[in-house]
Amino acid sequence: MQSKDILIHHGLTKTPCRSEMLRVLTASGTALSEDEIRGSLLVDFDRATIYRTLRTFLDTNIIHRVLLSPTEVKYALTDPGRERSGKPGHAHFHCQFCSRVFCLGRLPVDETNLPDGFEVREIEIVLNGICDRCKG
Numbered sequence: 364m365q366s367k368d369i370l371i372h373h374g375l376t377k378t379p380c381r382s383e384m385l386r387v388l389t390a391s392g393t394a395l396s397e398d399e400i401r402g403s404l405l406v407d408f409d410r411a412t413i414y415r416t417l418r419t420f421l422d423t424n425i426i427h428r429v430l431l432s433p434t435e436v437k438y439a440l441t442d443p444g445r446e447r448s449g450k451p452g453h454a455h456f457h458c459q460f461c462s463r464v465f466c467l468g469r470l471p472v473d474e475t476n477l478p479d480g481f482e483v484r485e486i487e488i489v490l491n492g493i494c495d496r497c498k499g
């Protein structure tokens with residue numbers, strides 16, 4: 364999907380910052396941190412605008428958060444087909460050499476292990492390892 368179509372699909376109007384950030388996220392093919400996104404923008408937007416745009420993208424599920432550590436957050440484009448069933452919960456692969464991050468399919472999580480009355484709201488699974496490119 365082109366970035367313009369992604370915005371329309373989510374009921375958002377096109378702004379220079381939204382278009383440019385989507386271009387960067389689409390082109391990268393991997394999850395990016397806020398700093399990495401900012402570093403790839405061809406236009407200088409102020410931090411508040413970038414922050415607001417990230418929030419909007421998260422709220423509309425255009426992107427999702429990948430928590431690599433308590434202090435390291437990256438943002439990945441959401442594959443609409445993958446998240447159709449509602450509950451977020453696919454795993455991510457993090458390459459420890461090039462630090463690229465990839466969305467994986469759903470991992471089976473055995474919710475029957477939960478104590479009575481507990482309910483899963485979010486699942487954050489990161490597999491750390493080495494990607495094909497670094498391994499080769």
Ligand SMILES: [Zn+2]
Nearest residue numbers: 458461494497
């Ligand atoms: Zn790698």
Ligand SMILES: [Zn+2]
Nearest residue numbers: 439455466467
């Ligand atoms: Zn993902």
